[in-house]
Amino acid sequence: xxxxxxxxxxxxxxxxxxxxxxxxxxxxxxxxxxxxxxxxxxxxxxxxxxxxxxxxxxxxxxxxxxxxxxxxxxxxxxxxxxxxxxxxxxxxxxxxxxxxxxxxxxxxxxxxxxxxxxxxxxxxxxxxxxxxxxxxxxxxxxxxxxxxxxxxxxxxxxxxxxxx
Amino acid sequence: xxxxxxxxxxxxxxxxxxxxxxxxxxxxxxxxxxxxxxxxxxxxxxxxxxxxxxxxxxxxxxxxxxxxxxxxxxxxxxxxxxxxxxxxxxxxxxxxxxxxxxxxxxxxxxxxxxxxxxxxxxxxxxxxxxxxxxxxxxxxxxxxxxxxxxxxxxxxxxxxxxxx
Numbered sequence: 001x002x003x004x005x006x007x008x009x010x011x012x013x014x015x016x017x018x019x020x021x022x023x024x025x026x027x028x029x030x031x032x033x034x035x036x037x038x039x040x041x042x043x044x045x046x047x048x049x050x051x052x053x054x055x056x057x058x059x060x061x062x063x064x065x066x067x068x069x070x071x072x073x074x075x076x077x078x079x080x081x082x083x084x085x086x087x088x089x090x091x092x093x094x095x096x097x098x099x100x101x102x103x104x105x106x107x108x109x110x111x112x113x114x115x116x117x118x119x120x121x122x123x124x125x126x127x128x129x130x131x132x133x134x135x136x137x138x139x140x141x142x143x144x145x146x147x148x149x150x151x152x153x154x155x156x157x158x159x160x161x162x163x164x
Numbered sequence: 165x166x167x168x169x170x171x172x173x174x175x176x177x178x179x180x181x182x183x184x185x186x187x188x189x190x191x192x193x194x195x196x197x198x199x200x201x202x203x204x205x206x207x208x209x210x211x212x213x214x215x216x217x218x219x220x221x222x223x224x225x226x227x228x229x230x231x232x233x234x235x236x237x238x239x240x241x242x243x244x245x246x247x248x249x250x251x252x253x254x255x256x257x258x259x260x261x262x263x264x265x266x267x268x269x270x271x272x273x274x275x276x277x278x279x280x281x282x283x284x285x286x287x288x289x290x291x292x293x294x295x296x297x298x299x300x301x302x303x304x305x306x307x308x309x310x311x312x313x314x315x316x317x318x319x320x321x322x323x324x325x326x327x328x
Contacts, residue, residue, distance in 0.1 A: 054238065061234035070225035077321035095259020100319035155264035157241035
């Protein structure tokens with residue numbers, strides 16, 4: 001696949017996405033929701049990577065982006081960093097990106113879920129959508145086979161969800 | 165102090181705030197940033213309580229509200245729950261509240277920091293500000309004595325912050 005270079009840093013965004021995708025696959029192998037993310041410095045250094053841990057850790061606060069942010073530890077300035085995520089960031093993760101002034105968010109796909117990316121763009125954050133087919137298929141498959149867990153993860157209360 | 169009853173549930177909101185305030189004091193005693201929160205069910209059952217853990221756990225993802233949300237574990241429906249926090253929720257925590265459809269947010273004070281509460285109100289979440297003097301004083305004192313840590317916690321990069 002041809003590289004897609006990031007104008008600000010010259011980094012190949014597809015290579016960065018590979019790290020987030022690998023995290024999502026790890027999550028899937030653990031029995032979890034396959035959403036992964038990674039936070040990079042402007043020079044391409046990986047600061048932290050993570051994935052959704054709702055199922056495997058019983059932790060509803062661990063979305064891909066928040067897990068990667070956590071793994072990166074304390075940072076003094078996020079303005080030049082790049083958050084790469086396999087899926088469009090929900091409001092929770094969009095709020096994280098906005099509050100900490102993360103400069104760029106790179107989104108694997110926004111077909112299966114559309115989060116707060118327009119709001120981020122309006123608030124000065126660079127948003128790049130790669131429309132990656134691997135990410136679309138991974139998430140489509142998961143949502144189809146695990147609709148209740150998926151709804152729980154995005155806070156959609158499902159009245160029909162009487163079964164565990 | 166006279167009770168302040170919540171119209172929807174009849175719960176005394178000052179009593180609920182005491183739980184969040186106690187969490188903030190625990191955080192302060194641990195050497196951390198004094199922001200606490202607690203998530204309650206509509207019948208007043210405490211689902212989870214927590215506090216900011218940036219300093220003590222080196223965890224930038226643990227804000228008061230996210231820590232309380234995490235402590236509450238997986239829930240299927242947040243619409244009737246009440247998030248009580250000592251301080252106006254930042255965008256990160258406001259995003260959490262919106263994404264998971266938490267019905268009500270009760271804010272100890274919004275004088276020392278003003279977060280996403282108007283956005284939450286516009287998006288259908290009940291917002292109640294108690295303007296609690298204990299909370300104002302606790303946070304004012306902390307911001308005055310620890311301006312760099314505070315700026316780090318809200319993602320404000322401080323060029324003058326060369327000292328650790």
